[in-house]
Amino acid sequence: xxxxxxxxxxxxxxxxxxxxxxxxxxxxxxxxxxxxxxxxxxxxxxxxxxxxxxxxxxxxxxxxxxxxxxxxxxxxxxxxxxxxxxxxxxxxxxxxxxxxxxxxxxxxxxxxxxxxxxxxxxxxxxxxxxxxxxxxxxxxxxxxxxxxxxxxxxxxxxxxxxxxxxxxxxxxxxxxxxxxxxxxxxxxxxxxxxxxxxxxxxxxxxxxxxxxxxxxxxxxxxxxxxxxxxxxxxxxxxxxxxxxxxxxxxxxxxxxxxxxxxxxxxxxxxxxxxxxxxxxxxxxxxxxxxxxxxxxxxxxxxxxxxxxxxxxxxxxxxxxxxxxxxxxxxxxxxxxxxxxxxxxxxxxxxxxxxxxxxxxxxxxxxxxxxxxxxxxxxxxxxxxxxxxxxxxxxxxxxxxxxxxxxxxxxxxxxxxxxxxxxxxxxxxxxxxxxxxxxxxxxxxxxxxxxxxxxxxxxxxx
Numbered sequence: 221x222x223x224x225x226x227x228x229x230x231x232x233x234x235x236x237x238x239x240x241x242x243x244x245x246x247x248x249x250x251x252x253x254x255x256x257x258x259x260x261x262x263x264x265x266x267x268x269x270x271x272x273x274x275x276x277x278x279x280x281x282x283x284x285x286x287x288x289x290x291x292x293x294x295x296x297x298x299x300x301x302x303x304x305x306x307x308x309x310x311x312x313x314x315x316x317x318x319x320x321x322x323x324x325x326x327x328x329x330x331x332x333x334x335x336x337x338x339x340x341x342x343x344x345x346x347x348x349x350x351x352x353x354x355x356x357x358x359x360x361x362x363x364x365x366x367x368x369x370x371x372x373x374x375x376x377x378x379x380x381x382x383x384x385x386x387x388x389x390x391x392x393x394x395x396x397x398x399x400x401x402x403x404x405x406x407x408x409x410x411x412x413x414x415x416x417x418x419x420x421x422x423x424x425x426x427x428x429x430x431x432x433x434x435x436x437x438x439x440x441x442x443x444x445x446x447x448x449x450x451x452x453x454x455x456x457x458x459x460x461x462x463x464x465x466x467x468x469x470x471x472x473x474x475x476x477x478x479x480x481x482x483x484x485x486x487x488x489x490x491x492x493x494x495x496x497x498x499x500x501x502x503x504x505x506x507x508x509x510x511x512x513x514x515x516x517x518x519x520x521x522x523x524x525x526x527x528x529x530x531x532x533x534x535x536x537x538x539x540x541x542x543x544x545x546x547x548x549x550x551x552x553x554x555x556x557x558x559x560x561x562x563x564x565x566x567x568x569x570x571x572x573x574x575x576x577x578x579x580x581x582x583x584x585x586x587x588x589x590x591x592x593x594x595x596x597x598x599x600x601x602x603x604x605x606x607x608x609x610x611x612x613x614x615x616x617x618x619x620x621x622x623x624x625x626x627x628x629x630x631x632x633x634x635x636x637x638x639x640x641x642x643x644x645x646x647x648x649x650x651x652x653x654x655x656x657x658x659x660x661x662x663x664x665x666x667x668x669x670x671x672x673x674x675x676x677x678x679x680x681x
Contacts, residue, residue, distance in 0.1 A: 225574045230543035241544045245535040251479035271592030274526035284459045291429030295491030300507040305335035308509045321415030327440035328352035329420025331453040333551040351439040366545030369531040417443035421454040427462045434483040450501035457525040472590035476530040512564040521598045524559045526591040533585035555585035559598045573611040576602040642667045
């Protein structure tokens with residue numbers, strides 16, 4: 221995992237990777253905007269409703285969690301509760317040991333990344349193989365995902381072809397179709413050999429107790445087809461009140477994440493297979509994971525728990541486009557990660573405090589969020605928390621002089637009048653350490669102070 225602060229990492233990012241991230245996120249964001257406004261007369265109203273639904277859930281988790289547990293148990297599901305990452309890992313290990321299982325196939329799940337399940341199981345002699353193509357490539361490269369939805373957004377097909385050749389999956393060939401076929405051939409045997417299939421959950425309906433999974437590769441179905449035991453790792457915030465809420469959330473999720481009307485595979489799982497079904501897991505476990513979420517719920521930033529992991533805020537964020545996902549040093553990158561990662565860090569909050577400054581506060585992340593999370597507001601609250609707790613300033617120069625100037629109209633007008641001098645000053649030679657550190661990674665536009673007042677004066681005559 222990267223250890224440099226976000227600005228330090230971004231400064232060393234190769235141009236090719238930055239270009240790959242920028243072009244991919246820009247294209248997806250533009251497609252998302254088009255498909256939303258083509259299909260719905262008022263998409264903003266939909267996301268406001270979706271945000272209210274999710275906020276209602278997190279404000280009433282004490283009611284919904286017991287209700288979901290009871291509904292799942294009525295379907296024959298064994299429910300576990302994990303307060304920490306360690307408890308979640310131990311729960312998975314305990315289930316596998318009880319069955320004498322040594323091989324697992326995994327569908328894509330952010331929670332398993334968060335709790336570092338794969339290295340934990342590996343230490344205990346258990347193979348946990350990623351089956352999502354992007355996650356599989358990340359795994360064989362001993363890398364980390366760079367995007368919530370597209371984990372290998374930072375990799376070129378040439379790098380992937382080299383990895384496949386290294387792993388003995390065929391001679392070098394960077395044709396995407398060939399890469400996909402070779403991965404499919406390798407993974408098909410792994411599905412058949414596995415003892416346990418592990419998934420996450422995009423949503424859990426409190427009304428019906430059904431777990432909802434969405435994928436574009438169908439790998440979650442393969443994970444459950446041949447294995448006899450299904451384990452689902454679920455964050456406690458993933459609940460929806462009613463089945464009818466899925467109509468709204470699934471439409472918004474697909475369009476926001478990949479600009480699709482609906483993901484290719486949408487699965488509704490009620491429990492282990494029934495006696496009348498020929499195939500499927502005979503045993504199903506759901507592990508509800510807290511791992512700091514209760515602390516987030518108790519904070520003034522609880523709104524971040526609405527997140528449905530669509531990645532739309534990453535795709536539009538100018539900081540993410542320049543820094544890429546690895547710069548965030550967390551499984552959750554981008555604007556959502558800038559809020560969620562420091563909160564989940566708990567006592568290690570100061571180690572992630574630079575992330576709350578990694579925003580221009582332009583508000584684009586809030587505008588595209590399908591559940592209307594006020595990310596800029598949450599970042600400001602975390603900045604205030606950092607200041608109150610004496611966290612490092614992350615290279616930001618003191619703003620006291622600016623605040624004084626901006627609150628004195630006469631001094632402000634004088635500064636505007638003399639500000640044009642800034643266009644001719646060699647700022648890189650200013651003998652102020654804080655200013656030098658700030659200017660190493662930033663450039664100032666030409667000074668245009670006073671032009672707005674002149675324009676307004678002329679317009680009001």
